[in-house]
Amino acid sequence: MTVVDLEPSARQLGELEQSWRESVGLVGWLTTVDHKRIGLRYMVTAGIFFLLAGLEALALRTQLAQPGERLVSPETYDELFSMHGVTMIFLFATPMLFGFGNYLVPLMIGARDMAFPRLNALTYYVFLASGLLMYAGLVLREAPNDGWFNYAPLSSLQYSPGRNIDYYGLGLIFLGLSSSAGAVNFIVTILKLRAPGMSINRLPLYCWAILATSFTVVFAIPALTAANLLLELDRLYGFRFYDTAHGGDPVLWQHLFWIFGHPDVYIIFLPAVGIVSAIIPVFARRPMVAYSWVVVATVTTAMIGFGVWVHHMFAVGLPQVSMVFFSAASMVIAIPSGIQVFAWIATLLKGRPVLRTPLLYILGFVAVFVIGGLTGVMFAVVPFDQQVTDSYFVVAHFHYVLFGGAVFPIMAGLHYWLPKMSGRMYSERLGQMSFWLVFGGFNLTFFPMHIAGLLGMPRRVYTYPARMGWGAYNLVETIGSYVLALGILAIVVNVVHAWRRGAPAGPDPWGGETLEWTVDSPPPPYNFAILPAVRSPHPAWDASAEPDVPRAAAADDRVLPEGHRTLATGTLAGDAEDVIAMPAESWWPLALAASLLLVFAGLLVGLPVIAVLAAIAALGSLAGWHARDETVGEL
Amino acid sequence: MAQHLVLLVVAPPLLVWSEPLPAMATALPRSLRPAAGRGATWLAGRWIALGTVIVATELHVGLMIGWHAPPLYAAAQRSELTHAVEHLSFLASGLLFWSCLARLARRGASGCAIALGATVAASVQSGLLGILMTLSATPWYDVPGPAPFGMTPLADQQAAGAEMWVIAGGVYVVAAAVLAAGIVRAPAGQAPELVATDRHEARSSA
Numbered sequence: 001m002t003v004v005d006l007e008p009s010a011r012q013l014g015e016l017e018q019s020w021r022e023s024v025g026l027v028g029w030l031t032t033v034d035h036k037r038i039g040l041r042y043m044v045t046a047g048i049f050f051l052l053a054g055l056e057a058l059a060l061r062t063q064l065a066q067p068g069e070r071l072v073s074p075e076t077y078d079e080l081f082s083m084h085g086v087t088m089i090f091l092f093a094t095p096m097l098f099g100f101g102n103y104l105v106p107l108m109i110g111a112r113d114m115a116f117p118r119l120n121a122l123t124y125y126v127f128l129a130s131g132l133l134m135y136a137g138l139v140l141r142e143a144p145n146d147g148w149f150n151y152a153p154l155s156s157l158q159y160s161p162g163r164n165i166d167y168y169g170l171g172l173i174f175l176g177l178s179s180s181a182g183a184v185n186f187i188v189t190i191l192k193l194r195a196p197g198m199s200i201n202r203l204p205l206y207c208w209a210i211l212a213t214s215f216t217v218v219f220a221i222p223a224l225t226a227a228n229l230l231l232e233l234d235r236l237y238g239f240r241f242y243d244t245a246h247g248g249d250p251v252l253w254q255h256l257f258w259i260f261g262h263p264d265v266y267i268i269f270l271p272a273v274g275i276v277s278a279i280i281p282v283f284a285r286r287p288m289v290a291y292s293w294v295v296v297a298t299v300t301t302a303m304i305g306f307g308v309w310v311h312h313m314f315a316v317g318l319p320q321v322s323m324v325f326f327s328a329a330s331m332v333i334a335i336p337s338g339i340q341v342f343a344w345i346a347t348l349l350k351g352r353p354v355l356r357t358p359l360l361y362i363l364g365f366v367a368v369f370v371i372g373g374l375t376g377v378m379f380a381v382v383p384f385d386q387q388v389t390d391s392y393f394v395v396a397h398f399h400y401v402l403f404g405g406a407v408f409p410i411m412a413g414l415h416y417w418l419p420k421m422s423g424r425m426y427s428e429r430l431g432q433m434s435f436w437l438v439f440g441g442f443n444l445t446f447f448p449m450h451i452a453g454l455l456g457m458p459r460r461v462y463t464y465p466a467r468m469g470w471g472a473y474n475l476v477e478t479i480g481s482y483v484l485a486l487g488i489l490a491i492v493v494n495v496v497h498a499w500r501r502g503a504p505a506g507p508d509p510w511g512g513e514t515l516e517w518t519v520d521s522p523p524p525p526y527n528f529a530i531l532p533a534v535r536s537p538h539p540a541w542d543a544s545a546e547p548d549v550p551r552a553a554a555a556d557d558r559v560l561p562e563g564h565r566t567l568a569t570g571t572l573a574g575d576a577e578d579v580i581a582m583p584a585e586s587w588w589p590l591a592l593a594a595s596l597l598l599v600f601a602g603l604l605v606g607l608p609v610i611a612v613l614a615a616i617a618a619l620g621s622l623a624g625w626h627a628r629d630e631t632v633g634e635l
Numbered sequence: 636m637a638q639h640l641v642l643l644v645v646a647p648p649l650l651v652w653s654e655p656l657p658a659m660a661t662a663l664p665r666s667l668r669p670a671a672g673r674g675a676t677w678l679a680g681r682w683i684a685l686g687t688v689i690v691a692t693e694l695h696v697g698l699m700i701g702w703h704a705p706p707l708y709a710a711a712q713r714s715e716l717t718h719a720v721e722h723l724s725f726l727a728s729g730l731l732f733w734s735c736l737a738r739l740a741r742r743g744a745s746g747c748a749i750a751l752g753a754t755v756a757a758s759v760q761s762g763l764l765g766i767l768m769t770l771s772a773t774p775w776y777d778v779p780g781p782a783p784f785g786m787t788p789l790a791d792q793q794a795a796g797a798e799m800w801v802i803a804g805g806v807y808v809v810a811a812a813v814l815a816a817g818i819v820r821a822p823a824g825q826a827p828e829l830v831a832t833d834r835h836e837a838r839s840s841a
Contacts, residue, residue, distance in 0.1 A: 199744070200744060200818060200819070201744070201818070201819040201820070201821060255770070291819070292816055292819040292820055295815065295816075295818075295819045296812050296815045296816045296819070299751075299811065299812070299815040300808055300811060300812045300815070303755065303758070303808055303811055304808055306759075307762065307800070307801070307804050307808075318769075318770070319769060319770075319789075319790065319793035319794075319797075320790075321786065321790050321793050321794040321797065322769045322793050322794065322796065322797035324797075325797040325798065325800070325801040325802070326797070326801065328801065329801045329804070329805070332805070332808075571745075571748075572744040572745050572748060572818070573744070573745075
């Protein structure tokens with residue numbers, strides 16, 4: 001087949017500019033539906049929450065630096081470690097990865113926006129509002145204080161009077177709306193808006209990861225919402241779901257929470273792994289080894305994640321006979337994880353790796369994650385789990401898994417896609433320095449926790465007596481946490497500096513594999529002037545393999561210059577099916593999110609009148625949202 | 636429970652996988668073979684409607700859950716005939732479900748995708764029964780005689796539930812992995828068929 005490079009005419013470019021232009025200034029800022037602006041917003045907001053949670057962690061570590069320290073009171077310590085966990089899990093990890101997905105998925109699959117652009121704006125505003133709601137608690141000194149998994153009956157009104165827990169319960173129900181809607185948006189976008197020719201088996205592995213994650217979110221979040229709904233009914237309206245005295249059962253909370261909680265590990269881990277699978281082939285200079293095995297591993301990981309929540313509850317007193325089955329099931333998850341790790345290593349071995357900052361972070365990820373995975377397999381052994389549960393060994397394990405499994409890939413992705421998002425290059429020197437600070441600081445902080453845990457140090461204690469002999473380990477951990485913080489600071493400086501005065505990066509500084517590298521950096525509002533056609537899993541490499549192809553004028557049906565339109569394609573085969581009109585900027589998502597915030601704030605402060613009025617306003621916003629829209633052209 | 640698992644998720648997929656129909660047909664009287672062959676070809680050639688898949692899936696898990704309702708379970712224990720009907724319905728619905736999956740799996744990426752959806756649906760619903768049996772604090776059934784391995788009736792039930800949850804779940808996960816592989820291993824699409832003008836442009840400029 002003759003390959004022809006199409007180019008848009010000046011008229012077509014002008015019309016595209018015209019139809020995809022958004023308002024400028026504050027109005028444009030508040031009403032935008034551009035997935036790139038929303039994605040960046042997600043990432044900046046989640047980044048700020050990351051820094052806040054990091055500061056909370058530094059306070060915790062400073063308090064624990066030596067025995068008998070009196071920097072913070074036990075009550076403050078409880079609030080700090082609870083908010084650290086809640087923020088990192090709910091307000092940093094998932095939204096940060098959703099931010100990457102928002103920015104990258106349409107670019108990678110050759111679409112002009114997410115499938116539901118206004119819903120996309122709504123999910124961001126709801127995420128922001130629920131984060132502000134939960135942090136209002138910290139400012140007012142009534143933040144959640146029962147840990148990130150908030151076990152009943154400690155979280156019941158009887159043992160936790162005050163509003164602290166309500167910030168948690170209502171905040172997470174609110175945030176659940178954002179995650180679920182965002183996941184639905186990803187599913188439809190990936191299944192329906194791929195470029196023609198991108199059959200499902202040419203879908204970039206990163207998008208496979210986002211797809212599997214989104215299905216996991218859709219099925220996992222309802223359990224969390226149900227758990228919190230029952231909790232708030234108990235707390236606000238005197239129900240008795242978790243109260244044994246009236247026939248309730250606190251173990252119900254644990255089941256519901258971990259039915260969500262274990263898949264949530266994969267909600268965080270899978271997209272991070274997707275980043276790894278996006279970066280490794282580019283820096284190894286060859287296609288990913290065993291594409292289909294990695295896809296199958298991704299899908300089965302998501303599925304197995306739902307079957308093994310009981311291993312978080314080995315110490316709860318569940319039926320003994322059943323434990324052996326769950327123990328075996330928990331070990332099975334090592335198989336798909338192992339497949340992926342070996343596929344990455346094989347890709348690096350068979351390629352010619354170029355060691356730049358993104359790849360450094362990926363290598364750090366592999367090392368740290370394998371250690372975390374090994375302690376994870378140890379936990380699947382019931383007697384060992386019962387020995388070390390609720391000790392610092394657990395703290396060490398899940399930081400190796402989550403910091404190793406999510407933060408390292410996120411930092412790799414940040415350096416990798418920064419040139420695309422900003423159009424500018426970061427400093428490689430500072431980047432590599434930040435990696436060694438983060439990697440060294442991380443291991444210095446969290447490795448000694450394994451030992452402290454085996455020596456019996458329980459988690460969530462605000463201090464400890466000197467005679468326990470844990471002092472030296474804790475001092476090393478605290479020093480490590482400051483080194484780690486210095487590394488994070490170096491990353492922030494590097495990113496901010498690059499964004500403001502970095503060297504211009506050009507459209508494709510890395511020799512990228514996927515479609516986002518075929519457009520300008522930063523991409524224009526319509527992403528692709530000519531809707532791309534895909535002939536392999538490596539569309540950007542195909543283009544560079546044929547440098548001197550003849551150029552021809554693109555017809556209008558490859559450009560769709562008028563009226564905010566994009567192509568819809570078949571779910572699996574990826575044939576062009578339809579041209580669809582995309583909605584433009586709107587105030588309704590902001591209005592709906594603001595009314596929902598008032599609903600939850602009204603419930604929180606105990607003024608149901610406000611909640612009811614705000615709910616009516618929310619319904620009104622929905623009506624306005626769905627009213628006939630003149631800006632969407634007829635087809 | 637182990638016996639049920641064999642009838643529900645072990646024997647049917649293996650039977651379907653081994654494609655025994657041609658071999659079984661040779662056991663038929665010579666005069667009937669062509670008719671049987673035509674019938675089988677007709678059956679295998681038919682497109683499976685989405686409705687058929689849903690009915691097969693729900694029969695498979697519905698019977699599995701239904702027969703474990705305490706009154707039906709007790710009835711099966713009282714009468715050998717009911718017991719036989721129970722096992723026959725397990726095997727028949729299992730064969731229907733797994734043969735649906737097998738036929739779908741031969742129909743490229745879209746067939747595999749539908750079959751994957753059915754597998755996930757079946758695993759969630761059968762898992763629910765396993766979960767409830769494992770976590771229930773009271774025995775549901777009045778089983779005569781001592782439980783094996785000196786377990787209490789409750790422990791016996793919990794072990795049964797865990798087997799159902801984890802082992803049956805494991806079979807579904809393996810099936811899901813095979814089907815997911817079917818989706819990605821399906822032959823890659825042709826060079827994209829775009830719009831007519833594009834091909835025209837390509838030819839004219841070449």
